[in-house]
Amino acid sequence: MPDLLIELFSEEIPARMQPRAAEDLRKLVTDRLVEAGLVYEGAKAFATPRRLALTVQGVPAHQPDVKEERKGPRVGANEGAIKGFLKAAGLTSIEQAKVQGDKKGDFYVALIEKKGRAAIDVIGEIVPEVVKTFPWPKSMRWGEASAKPGALGWVRPLHSIIATFGPETEEPDVVPFKVDGIAAGDTTHGHRFLSPETIKVRRFDDYVAKLEKAKVVLDPERRKQSILTDAKNLAFAQGFELVEDEGLLGEVAGLVEWPVVLMGTFEEAFLAIPDEVIRATIRNNQKCFVLRNPQTAKLVNRFILVSNTEAKDGGKAIVAGNERVIRARLSDAKFFYETDLKVALEDRLPKFRDIVFHEKLGSQAERIERIERLARKLAPLVGADVEKAARAARLCKADLLTEVVGEFPEVQGLMGRYYAEAQGEDEAVAHAIEDHYKPKGPDDLVPGDPVSIAVALADKFDMLVSFWAIDEKPTGSKDPYALRRAALGAIRLILDNGLRLPLDKIAIDTDLLAFFADRLKVQLREQGARHDLVDAVFALGERSTGGATDSKDVQDDLLLVVRRVEALGKFLDTEDGKNLLAGTKRAANILRIEEKKDARAYVGKPDPSLYRQDEEWALSKAIDAAKAEASAAVAKEDFAAAMRAMAKLRPSVDAFFDKVTVNVDDKPIRENRLRLLNEIRAATRAVADFSKIEG
Amino acid sequence: MxxxxxxxxxxxxxxxxxxxxxxxxxxxxxxxxxxxxxxxxxxxxxxxxxxxxxxxxxxxxxxxxxxxxxxxxxxxxxxxxxxxxxxxxxxxxxxxxxxxxxxxxxxxxxxxxxxxxxxxxxxxxxxxxxxxxxxxxxxxxxxxxxxxxxxxxxxxxxxxxxxxxxxxxxxxxxxxxxxxxxxxxxxxxxxxxxxxxxxxxxxxxxxxxxxxxxxxFEYSDTVMLFEQFKMAEAACKNYLAAGWSTKGNARHHLMALPAYDQCIKASHVFNLLDARGVISVTERQSYILRVRELAKACGEAWLATEAGGGG
Incomplete structure (x- = not known):
């Protein structure tokens, strides 16, 4: 079956857009092929800085023929109806139609055969449509055509299009179409400088090979691999180690068609700058890799650059040029760093008065004061030194006003630590300055030092409490201040450090508590906890039916919630747990039905004088014992023991359902038995709301 | 070479x-x-x-x-x-x-x-x-x-x-x-x-x-510059208003270039004020907007001139 090759050759496509564009091209073309009945065998798309390419293998040469039956009028219908039918079905006389019969008599049926079109014609319509509607994040117009409205848009000027179609054994055809004056053909160009001549291609195989000869590696994965291998080898040969950087590698692979890896040097004196700043300078501004000493893990005065050409002098001029730029950049960075060191962090604070944090929340200075107050409050709760926590909180944002952070925002916090250390701050204070932003995401480390914890929590609680106060809560997909992340960060700080922190003590109102509860649910679910168990525990705090626990400390102590969920999960994995759950559910079901029927609730203590069977007595006693034991265990926060206490209920519950009929004619006895059922439900609430548990 | x-x-x-x-x-x-x-x-x-x-x-x-x-x-x-x-x-x-x-x-x-x-x-x-x-x-x-x-x-x-x-x-x-x-x-x-x-x-x-x-950074006369900004802005608007004329059904503009000079002037004065640090973050945006309004009006006028294709 024939193969399709497409190349869209343009001026340089931004590196960050290439992977997505290749994928879009593949999907848009193949989806339309399938829609048109052209089911293909395989497809793959590629991008280089100057081209998008797509190969589709095994496309049928023709669309399948489609047969369709069209039902017509009854035999003997009036002439008008027959005429209309012939016209609609494309027949010239009624003899061409078949006659079919059903219960009501005979009628005409026309067999319409739609011949499938040649695939090449269909493709000739599909590709221009895809080009014209291609979803570039930003597209532009260019050249003379742009004088008129409706000109083609592309990411950068589009120069030529290859579209060939044909079976492996034959010379393929050029798919005949034009987009905005560009006619599809079978030629392209090689590397801009190394092999700019025109290349004529037939199909994907020779296309890739000819490009390679013309110094273009089509496959971005291969470019990445070759850069990585060469970079590692160059580093290794000199006894160094490449600092790998996946993001940078992807970007660099999108800037070259023919990667040539070279190594450059900078003055040792620049190594006085913190490693992270050197790396940011070299990476962000120059898109080069840094190297380290494998023994010390410290950076060395070398860098790896990836050029797009094989220079006549073996790259000497290119290396020299890059070294020159890196030298200039590093001297700027060094100057920034040294300038920063001359000003003490606290001396920068007055400037924050002029910087608006949020229109309704005042200046950055006010925010810092709030964080400091919160840190003081939190410190004793998390076992941190109050003065150290306050000091770290006061200084934690100061590095935002330094030159280095102004230049490289990604080293905020870290620079604060360096400057704090340089001015002789306490080690815990310096670390808290660096760590107070953490954890920034689900993969980020959670600080463990008490001072760091206090400041990191204060930073996040202040965000949440403040934005809640001005009613700027996240809604749907909108969360401009990253408050969900802040809440999740606080939750991880609390849980990972096993902190007992009553949230209502730090100005967190019920609405914000509910938000925390929601985030915690998401977090637990992501960790694999059953969402129904999470709900079953949270539900304890939502109602105040006077269960065995005080509803408040269930919700606002996140650590206890988590422990409860864990214990509950383990309990429900046991036979006792499963049966007790079944028994409780059965009790709840009966109650629900009867309560609905009678339009009343059966609450309150059952009356022992109305017990008629031993099983009622036994259950009543078991409930009292289990309740007492479970409550005591919960009070000691020993949830496993509380579950064990619950487990003891199981035989009595089973026996009760086995031997006792609830819905008896004797009204008082029936009511009393329903109350006893309610007692089961109430007792289990010592550990969780079993009605929320599935199964 | x-x-x-x-x-x-x-x-x-x-x-x-x-x-x-x-x-x-x-x-x-x-x-x-x-x-x-x-x-x-x-x-x-x-x-x-x-x-x-x-x-x-x-x-x-x-x-x-x-x-x-x-x-x-x-x-x-x-x-x-x-x-x-x-x-x-x-x-x-x-x-x-x-x-x-x-x-x-x-x-x-x-x-x-x-x-x-x-x-x-x-x-x-x-x-x-x-x-x-x-x-x-x-x-x-x-x-x-x-x-x-x-x-x-x-x-x-x-x-x-x-x-x-x-x-x-x-x-x-x-x-x-x-x-x-x-x-x-x-x-x-x-x-x-x-x-x-x-x-x-x-x-x-x-x-x-x-x-x-x-x-x-130190000595530019900010009082004068604030005044100059206002004057250039006003002059630009005046020249633009005065330059519109009608020939037949078409509107023409006769002073797009002199008006644009005042837009350039306002822009440079703003840069000088900015360098002196006398424009706050919030004000900054509004100054930029004011210059942009001038530039847009000048562009509109230019399109109604001979060289702009509207003559």
């Missing part, structure tokens, strides 16, 4: 580099203009770019534009930051299909050989909030150094460009430092001579950098 005398060669002489670029683009067919006689922040502000990019008429021009960025002054102490520097600007409307090649050949003309150097087009979308303009293009890298901006104008003064212009902006000092192999801008050989006859960039501009840095 043709047989140039040593002192005219781009790799030896700053002025030689400028002349080589002028020569190259003159050969292509550009009109070679002289710098606009007002203070501007970049070559784009020259009416030969901003206004000529609007409207349907073809336009090919190249010129050097002294550019002033008051905030970038460093009292002559930074090796490559200046509050006054030169840009070489090329504007081609509509952009020819081989603009990238033309650009690369211009680099060759000033001594940058693509078989020896690594020349790259790295994404950089251009936007000028004050001019209400944007375009897509690249920064052009030579061995890791940005040497030019390459932009396809999509919108100027809030109007769609039809057709699109290609704009090339060469950072002349940077390019010259590169081809001369000099680390400090003030060490550039300006006239290409040696010994007693040699004049450096520092000889010409170091004192000016020191004096203007002092002026821009």
């Amino acid at each position: 043709p047989d140039l005398p040593a002192h005219m060669r781009p790799e030896r002489s700053f002025q030689g580099l400028i002349l080589a670029l002028q020569r190259y683009w003159a050969d292509y067919g550009c009109v070679i203009l002289q710098p606009y006689d007002m203070e501007v922040g970049a070559g784009t502000f020259h009416p030969a770019t901003t206004l000529r990019a609007l409207g349907p008429k073809p336009w090919n021009a190249a010129y050097v534009q002294p550019s002033r960025r008051p905030k970038d002054g460093r009292y002559g102490e930074n090796p490559n930051r200046l509050q006054h520097y030169y840009q070489f600007q090329v504007i081609l409307k509509p952009n020819p299909p081989d603009l990238q090649d033309l650009y690369l050949k211009s680099l060759y003309a000033i001594g940058i050989d693509p078989t020896l150097h690594d020349i790259r087009f790295v994404e950089d979308d251009w936007e000028s909030p004050t001019l209400g303009a944007w375009g897509l293009g690249w920064e052009c890298w030579c061995d890791g150094m940005e040497v030019s901006q390459f932009t396809y104008f999509q919108q100027v003064a809030g109007f769609e460009c039809a057709p699109v212009s290609g704009e090339l902006t060469y950072g002349l000092e940077r390019l010259a430092m590169y081809v001369q192999g000099v680390e400090r801008v003030y060490d550039l050989n300006f006239n290409g001579r040696e010994g007693a006859q040699k004049v450096t960039y520092g000889d010409v501009f170091l004192q000016a950098e020191q004096e203007y840095s002092r002026h821009n």
